[in-house]
Amino acid sequence: MNPAEEIKQLFPDSVVSVGHQTNKPLAIIKKEGLLKIAEKVKEMGFDNLSVITGIDYGDRFEVVYNFLSYTKKQNLVLKVVLGHENPEVDSLASVWKVADWLERETYDLVGIKFRGHPNLKRILLPDGWIGHPLRKDYDMSVDQFVTVGEDGEDIVSTDGSNLLRR
Amino acid sequence: MKTEELLINMGPVHPSTHGVLRFKLTMDGEIIKKCEIVMGYLHRGTEKLGEMKTYMQFIPYTDRLDYISAFPNNYAYVKAVEELAGIEVPLRAEYIRVLTLELNRIVNHLVMLGSLLLDLGASTMIMYGFRERENALQLFEMLCGARMTFNYIKPGGVREDLPDGFIPKLNEFIKDMEKRIDDYEQLISGNEIFMGRMKNIGVMSAEDAINYGMSGPSLRGHGVNYDIRKIEPYSVYPDLDFKACVRHECDSFARYMVRIDEMRESLHILRQVVDAMPPAKPVSQAKYGIAPMTGAPTAVSTYFPRIFTPPVGEVYSRIEAPKGELGFYIVSDGSIKPYRIKIRSPSFCNLTAIPKMVEGLMIPDLIAAFGTIDVVLGDVDR
Numbered sequence: 001m002n003p004a005e006e007i008k009q010l011f012p013d014s015v016v017s018v019g020h021q022t023n024k025p026l027a028i029i030k031k032e033g034l035l036k037i038a039e040k041v042k043e044m045g046f047d048n049l050s051v052i053t054g055i056d057y058g059d060r061f062e063v064v065y066n067f068l069s070y071t072k073k074q075n076l077v078l079k080v081v082l083g084h085e086n087p088e089v090d091s092l093a094s095v096w097k098v099a100d101w102l103e104r105e106t107y108d109l110v111g112i113k114f115r116g117h118p119n120l121k122r123i124l125l126p127d128g129w130i131g132h133p134l135r136k137d138y139d140m141s142v143d144q145f146v147t148v149g150e151d152g153e154d155i156v157s158t159d160g161s162n163l164l165r166r
Numbered sequence: 167m168k169t170e171e172l173l174i175n176m177g178p179v180h181p182s183t184h185g186v187l188r189f190k191l192t193m194d195g196e197i198i199k200k201c202e203i204v205m206g207y208l209h210r211g212t213e214k215l216g217e218m219k220t221y222m223q224f225i226p227y228t229d230r231l232d233y234i235s236a237f238p239n240n241y242a243y244v245k246a247v248e249e250l251a252g253i254e255v256p257l258r259a260e261y262i263r264v265l266t267l268e269l270n271r272i273v274n275h276l277v278m279l280g281s282l283l284l285d286l287g288a289s290t291m292i293m294y295g296f297r298e299r300e301n302a303l304q305l306f307e308m309l310c311g312a313r314m315t316f317n318y319i320k321p322g323g324v325r326e327d328l329p330d331g332f333i334p335k336l337n338e339f340i341k342d343m344e345k346r347i348d349d350y351e352q353l354i355s356g357n358e359i360f361m362g363r364m365k366n367i368g369v370m371s372a373e374d375a376i377n378y379g380m381s382g383p384s385l386r387g388h389g390v391n392y393d394i395r396k397i398e399p400y401s402v403y404p405d406l407d408f409k410a411c412v413r414h415e416c417d418s419f420a421r422y423m424v425r426i427d428e429m430r431e432s433l434h435i436l437r438q439v440v441d442a443m444p445p446a447k448p449v450s451q452a453k454y455g456i457a458p459m460t461g462a463p464t465a466v467s468t469y470f471p472r473i474f475t476p477p478v479g480e481v482y483s484r485i486e487a488p489k490g491e492l493g494f495y496i497v498s499d500g501s502i503k504p505y506r507i508k509i510r511s512p513s514f515c516n517l518t519a520i521p522k523m524v525e526g527l528m529i530p531d532l533i534a535a536f537g538t539i540d541v542v543l544g545d546v547d548r
Contacts, residue, residue: 022249022250022480022482048379051495051510053506055506064495070376097378097379097518098379102379124205124547126206133211134217152175
């Protein structure tokens with residue numbers, strides 16, 4: 001039995017469906033059950049959280065978690081589907097430490113909020129950046145100018161006024 | 167006596183940060199209490215660019231992620247596209263790919279050793295490392311005309327067959343390199359100052375290392391016997407004889423030794439690849455996607471159009487890059503451009519472990535531990 005079906009048996013209420021992501025077993029789960037399924041997944045031997053991907057589909061967001069078990073040599077993919085308005089899902093940073101940065105990156109670029117994250121702020125882009133670039137409705141025609149302020153914080157403007165010398 | 171904590175800023179421009187990375191260190195005397203990493207200075211929005219390019223156009227962008235080892239980047243992306251669309255690759259092309267991957271692994275580890283030693287204040291190794299790297303770069307130049315950003319591996323094969331005189335020159339390189347690695351070991355491994363700087367520095371348990379998302383040689387220095395080439399075999403690796411190089415000391419020295427072992431192992435693989443390289447013979451003419459293009463299939467590439475449309479679907483594909491697990495997550499909506507590309511870069515995830523690793527150490531130890539993690543900022547910031 002593949003691990004996705006195992007999860008469906010353990011959490012019949014939280015799993016929407018099981019299938020495959022190309023060649024890896026996939027379970028689509030409800031966002032309410034994510035944290036307790038994640039803890040179980042870790043118990044099952046999936047010690048490595050490879051990557052967290054946030055995808056904007058226009059009408060919905062998907063957050064995809066790819067796991068790899070070093071001991072069992074197995075793959076598992078978990079997917080959570082979120083509404084397009086104010087997407088929010090539980091943070092896994094308490095289970096996998098690497099999720100801390102991966103979630104910050106997803107928040108930064110896709111704009112998905114992670115509830116219970118210890119330090120949810122931008123990681124690649126400057127603080128104060130306007131918008132989340134990997135969203136499909138991100139306006140690329142607006143230029144943004146970044147300078148470093150006197151006490152080290154990032155200053156972002158859309159008209160370049162912060163570039164002028166005072 | 168009243169003492170207070172001091173905030174020290176290291177970077178973004180600092181010789182030992184291997185690019186532009188900033189550490190915000192909270193110091194108690196000489197001891198690091200807290201280390202916060204600020205990044206993004208080299209963020210070019212590669213993932214966003216990927217959504218605006220066709221599948222073929224994106225290959226050169228992958229070169230510029232981890233510019234020290236660009237072949238694995240090429241290959242990881244192309245492998246994901248091939249898995250997505252179910253593209254066959256001629257056997258000879260697979261062998262050439264493995265050849266480039268392993269050669270690039272040696273180059274990467276040479277740069278890593280050179281810069282690590284330079285960070286520690288020993289300038290000899292970078293001269294030696296770059297001397298041997300030059301030979302490898304000349305091989306790359308023979309192969310595809312470029313020395314760092316190759317754009318050589320493409321869906322369905324590789325761009326060109328091996329040029330005349332490549333294999334003899336490669337054999338020369340292998341023979342030379344064997345001696346050189348012994349030299350490096352004699353120069354570095356037994357050096358008392360080096361051992362003093364590396365042993366029992368940057369220690370982390372295996373469970374923690376996995377939990378913090380470390381992978382590749384950095385993780386194998388923590389006694390985790392894993393190698394994606396072994397546990398999720400790809401290309402022709404199942405036919406080749408090699409072992410995952412593991413060390414159990416969990417410190418900086420172990421992570422350094424794994425690199426030395428891996429260079430030897432790569433040479434071992436290269437020798438097998440040279441022996442087993444199948445002869446050049448034309449391949450079948452499979453058709454992919456929409457646009458018929460000029461050009462016939464060659465010995466190292468199936469017929470492949472410049473613009474093609476893979477079926478709707480999504481794929482996550484990972485390889486064992488020199489720095490760790492490099493993965494590409496591609497979502498296709500059936501058009502000529504990827505709907506979403508996500509890059510799982512080894513440097514980014516390995517860097518996650520640094521703040522925990524250096525707590526309670528001094529700044530020079532941070533530099534030693536950071537050097538053995540082997541980070542390229544183009545790969546971190548993407």
